[in-house]
Amino acid sequence: MTSLYSPEQGCVVITGAGTGIGEACARLFAAQGARVALIGRRRAPLERVAAQTGGIVLEGDAASAADWERFNAALAVEGGVASLIACAGGLGAGSALETGDDDWAGAMRANLDTAFVSARACLPQLIARRGSIVMVASIASLAAGPGVCGYTTAKHALIGLMRSLARDYGPQGVRVNAVCPGWVRTPMADEEMLPLIERYGETLEQAYARVCAEVPMRRAAGAEEIARVCGFLASDAASIVTGAVIVADGGASVVDVPTLAFERV
Template identity: 80%
Template structure:
């Protein structure tokens, strides 16, 4: 189902728009008639997406306040929605994470969302717009050897709730989406240790990590984009401060009972 977008009310600003979920969001919002503004650090992927969506290319670091001053100045007509997809990895246990790695994990996964929201809020207030932060099921539970990533993604839910409470009276709705495995270039890279260890194909590696997921598969980027589009649309007009889990059911599994399911 296609829900109405914020088309005609201002730009839909998408960070991390050159690949993965951000790219899928750009395509979906553009297909619904929105004016999309594509933010990312690499111009080439942004230009590729812009050529197919008619989007405005705004090269910059989503965690840089200086870059946002330049970006927002180019967005005539206001901002009706911010879809914060920029993110990255944060691998390693605490004892394996030095100060530089910790700061990088916070910058790519948390600062990108905070600085983007702070920069866009004046125009979002004017448009009574919406923010969608792309978090993760790592916002809800801890995976192995990803201390920085897990901590930053948990913090995104605190940011979501704080923004929703403070700016709801101004008409701005703020929600988070928590995907599980999504077939993106970044997730493809994360499959490489399984491919090396077991000799799996990429499809087999995804099947392995989804073996205990109720739907038995990873999401497509477009499926997550559809959730983002819903949350930014008038169809979700009463929804704010929520963390919408889109993980094929993996977070509902009672881990201590998995052995019984294999009898």
Template identity: 65%
Template sequence: MSLHNKVIVITGAGSGIGAACARAFASQGARVALIGRREPPLQALALETGGLALAGDAADGAHWTDALARIHARWGRVDGLLACAGGLGMGSALATDDTAWRAALSVNLDTAFVSARACLPDLIAQRGSMVLMASIASLAAVPEACGYVTAKHALLGLTRSLAKDFGPAGVRVNAVCPGWVRTPMADLEMQPLMAAYGEDLKAAYRRVSADVPLRRPAEPEEVAAVCRFLLSDEAAIVHGAWLAADGGATAVDVPTLAYSRLAAEAAG
């Protein structure tokens, strides 16, 4: 699954899954261009991976003009894109004002669209590939996350549209749908559970993973391994697909969970 000498652009690279992907790709010999809003973590990661830090908003076309100029000046091309920027969008529809709605769509959907549009000329020339970071919230609604769920569902539509239009040009496009992943963002989402049940972070993750078949969240490095595969030549026939990296969460038949709990109580 070598990415040796491939130039991979990663948005949302400053922390969490994006940072783990940068390290994983660099370990395979890739050259990584790191895009994110916060410059200090990008610079630190660039120093660690030998990458190029390009602080800015991935949803801003003007930023991409400058970013691609710098990437081309250093490496001459783009071979792959991982659109990993995301977040925001919490709250029901009644709790989501216009500003929050636009922010959720910008961070989760616009960043992927603008990134793809900017990189496509290079990806067509290189017969490259891209991966969009979706979520199991792309497949089913999670509570109190109207903006996030809507944008993540739309990412799968974007994946399919790009796959249909640019597959004939040799560009592969796929999506990854993680479940819970131990990241700084997910740690924050554990806080209400920790407060409500008087639990520590580890116990909160156990609680949200109680009905996941593997009974645990993913580590960022595990999701990075999936992304590395999809961007590599080993996945040459995988196109227009989404791959769940969720410990089996989406394999569970939710309406029958009560029976599983009943069986567990009887056994215990």
């Protein structure tokens, strides 16, 4: 693959880098010549990805301002921050009546605070380099699924955060965009298939087929496919793109649900 980055540009910083979309982003950016900085709360997955990408491991909480002071000290040695890919997320299952205060706070911290605190910590360096931020949101940023009140609310708010940052820091050359995937084949999504596997006695493949039955492309994305969208948004090929919501869901969000009954008439 052609090298698109040089170490002199600084690091591509990826939160939630140990698994899933974050891991796929690390591999893609490293293959394009970037120095990648891997942020996550679990050291073992980060070290595994670092061994394969040459990245630097920054173990800690992306939602912690104190941890970001430590991260930024390490990043300064590596040439600073060229781009931020905010992939950290998760938590937030349950309807409103099933969501306690701690559950709500956990959903906000995992899905919204990680992006906000990371962006705030990186912005001075991104302004200096006219860099970019890509936030990995979700089609839950655009519509509500059943029993995921905290997750849906946090992901909706993530789009507001992206737009606010794009408006405020565009004059200083910083681009900020969001990617909204649908189902993606990741370890976290595999776990979400378990109720279907148990309820219907299905395999993992059959469970994915069930949740994608009404998706126009009839399949979940691979993590590397979402990483390629992130790579485009962070690259000079998207130099005029900011404040955008790029939906990468196999067409799931274009389905007119009330017309599904007519499909088999």
